[in-house]
Amino acid sequence: MDGKGISKTVISRLPRYxxxxxxxxxxxxxxxxxxxxxxxxxxxxxxxxxxxxNFGGFGQQGYGYNVDYLYTxxxxxxxxxxxxxxxxxxxGHLGAALAGNGGFAHRGFLIKGLFDVDEEKIGKSVHGIxxxxxxxxxxxxxxxxxxxxxxxxxxxxxxxLAHRIISCGIRAIWNFSNTDLSVPEDVIVxxxxxxxxxxxxxxxxxxxxx
Amino acid sequence: MDGKGISKTVISRLPRYxxxxxxxxxxxxxxxxxxxxxxxxxxxxxxxxxxxxNFGGFGQQGYGYNVDYLYTxxxxxxxxxxxxxxxxxxxGHLGAALAGNGGFAHRGFLIKGLFDVDEEKIGKSVHGIxxxxxxxxxxxxxxxxxxxxxxxxxxxxxxxLAHRIISCGIRAIWNFSNTDLSVPEDVIVxxxxxxxxxxxxxxxxxxxxx
Numbered sequence: 001m002d003g004k005g006i007s008k009t010v011i012s013r014l015p016r017y018x019x020x021x022x023x024x025x026x027x028x029x030x031x032x033x034x035x036x037x038x039x040x041x042x043x044x045x046x047x048x049x050x051x052x053x054n055f056g057g058f059g060q061q062g063y064g065y066n067v068d069y070l071y072t073x074x075x076x077x078x079x080x081x082x083x084x085x086x087x088x089x090x091x092g093h094l095g096a097a098l099a100g101n102g103g104f105a106h107r108g109f110l111i112k113g114l115f116d117v118d119e120e121k122i123g124k125s126v127h128g129i130x131x132x133x134x135x136x137x138x139x140x141x142x143x144x145x146x147x148x149x150x151x152x153x154x155x156x157x158x159x160x161l162a163h164r165i166i167s168c169g170i171r172a173i174w175n176f177s178n179t180d181l182s183v184p185e186d187v188i189v190x191x192x193x194x195x196x197x198x199x200x201x202x203x204x205x206x207x208x209x210x
Numbered sequence: 211m212d213g214k215g216i217s218k219t220v221i222s223r224l225p226r227y228x229x230x231x232x233x234x235x236x237x238x239x240x241x242x243x244x245x246x247x248x249x250x251x252x253x254x255x256x257x258x259x260x261x262x263x264n265f266g267g268f269g270q271q272g273y274g275y276n277v278d279y280l281y282t283x284x285x286x287x288x289x290x291x292x293x294x295x296x297x298x299x300x301x302g303h304l305g306a307a308l309a310g311n312g313g314f315a316h317r318g319f320l321i322k323g324l325f326d327v328d329e330e331k332i333g334k335s336v337h338g339i340x341x342x343x344x345x346x347x348x349x350x351x352x353x354x355x356x357x358x359x360x361x362x363x364x365x366x367x368x369x370x371l372a373h374r375i376i377s378c379g380i381r382a383i384w385n386f387s388n389t390d391l392s393v394p395e396d397v398i399v400x401x402x403x404x405x406x407x408x409x410x411x412x413x414x415x416x417x418x419x420x
Contacts, residue, residue, distance in 0.1 A: 011413055015406035019388070042390075078409045079416035093310055097303035103388055103405050109412070147415060155313075172415045174408060178229070178313055180252075190411035192402065195313050196225035198384060199288045201400035202319070203221055205357060205382045206289035 006054045014074050021071040033064035083108040089161055090152035091116040091131045100127040112144050141168040148172045155179040216264045224284050231281040243274035293318040295355055300362035301326040301341045310337040322354050351378040358382045365389040
C-alpha cells in the first residue's frame with residue numbers, strides 16, 4: 001500500500017487523521033469506531049468510512065478501527081517512516097520560528113541549516129541551527145542530502161530563490177512567500193499563503209456579523 | 211452581492227483570485243479573458259468561468275473580465291473594504307514574525323497588540339507593537355474593538371487560551387497551534403496547521419521519488 005490511487009482530497013485530509021490517531025494512541029486507546037472518531041473529529045462518520053476505506057481492510061464491522069495499525073499505515077503513506085532533511089531560506093522571524101518548532105523534528109523533519117543574505121545574521125545560530133551565506137547553498141545542499149527547502153522570504157525574492165534552490169537539485173519547496181512559484185513539473189511546491197488564510201477568516205467574520 | 215450562497219470551496223479560492231487580480235491591476239491591465247487568467251493561474255478556464263459566474267455578470271462573452279471591478283467585488287466579499295483589528299497571543303518568534311508582516315496591514319488587518327505570559331517579553335515592543343501581559347487582555351480587547359485573535363502558542367496552551375479569548379468577546383480566531391480547538395458555534399476558527407502542511411509535502415515527495 002503506497003497511497004497511490006488515493007484522491008488528492010483524501011490525501012490532504014490524512015495529516016489530520018494522523019494527528020488524531022496519534023493522540024488516541026498516546027492515551028492508550030486501541031480501537032475506535034467510525035462513530036466515535038466522527039464525534040471527536042467533527043466530520044461525518046460516512047466521510048470517515050469513505051476516507052479510510054481507501055486503505056482497505058482497516059475497519060472491521062462491529063470492531064472499529066485498530067488505532068495503532070491505522071496510525072502506522074497513514075504515517076507510512078505520508079512518508080513519515082523516514083527522515084527528511086530541510087533547509088530554511090530566510091533567517092528572519094518566520095525562519096527562526098520554523099527553526100525553533102520542535103514538532104517538526106519529532107516527525108522526522110530535521111532542519112539542517114538556515115540561509116540568509118544579511119551579513120548580520122550569517123555566522124550566528126538560531127535555536128542551535130547555523131545561519132549560512134546564500135553563497136554556501138550549493139556546497140551545503142550537496143553535502144547534506146537536503147530533501148526540502150523552505151522559502152521564508154518576501155514575495156519579491158521568492159521566484160529567484162526558488163530558481164537557486166532548484167538549481168541545487170532540491171525538488172520540494174515549502175513556500176511561505178505570498179506568491180505562487182513557477183517551477184518545472186518535477187518540482188513540488190506546498191504553499192502556506194498566510195494572507196489568503198487571513199482573508200478566508202475575514203470573509204467568515206463578515207458573513208456572520210453581516 | 212454579499213457572497214452568501216457561494217459554496218465554501220469557491221470562497222476558499224477567492225483570496226487567490228484576489229491576489230492575481232491585484233497583480234494585474236498593478237500592471238495596468240484592465241480586461242482579461244478566462245483563457246488568459248487560466249494560463250496565469252494554472253487552473254482550467256472552465257473552473258474560472260464556473261467560479262466567477264457565481265458573482266453574475268462579471269464576464270462578458272468576447273470581452274473578458276473587468277479586472278478592476280472583479281478585484282473590488284471579490285475584495286468586498288472577503289470583507290477587505292473595512293479594517294480588522296487583531297491581537298496576537300504569543301510573542302515568540304512566530305508571533306513576532308506575524309507582527310512584522312507588512313502585507314497584513316496593507317490589506318487592512320491591523321495588529322494592535324501582542325500578549326504573552328513571559329515577564330521578559332512584557333513591556334517590550336516588537337516591530338513597534340507593544341507586548342502586554344495576559345492579565346491585560348480583557349481591558350485591552352474591550353477598549354480596542356478587536357475582531358480577531360491570533361493564537362501563536364504551543365498546542366498545550368491553545369485550548370485554555372482560546373477560552374480566555376472567547377470570554378473577552380472575540381468571535382474569530384486565527385489558530386497556529388497544532389491542534390483543533392473546541393469552540394462554541396458562533397466562534398470562527400481558521401487553522402494554519404503547519405505540520406499537516408509539511409506532511410502533505412512529504413507525501414508528495416515520496417509519491418514522486420517512489
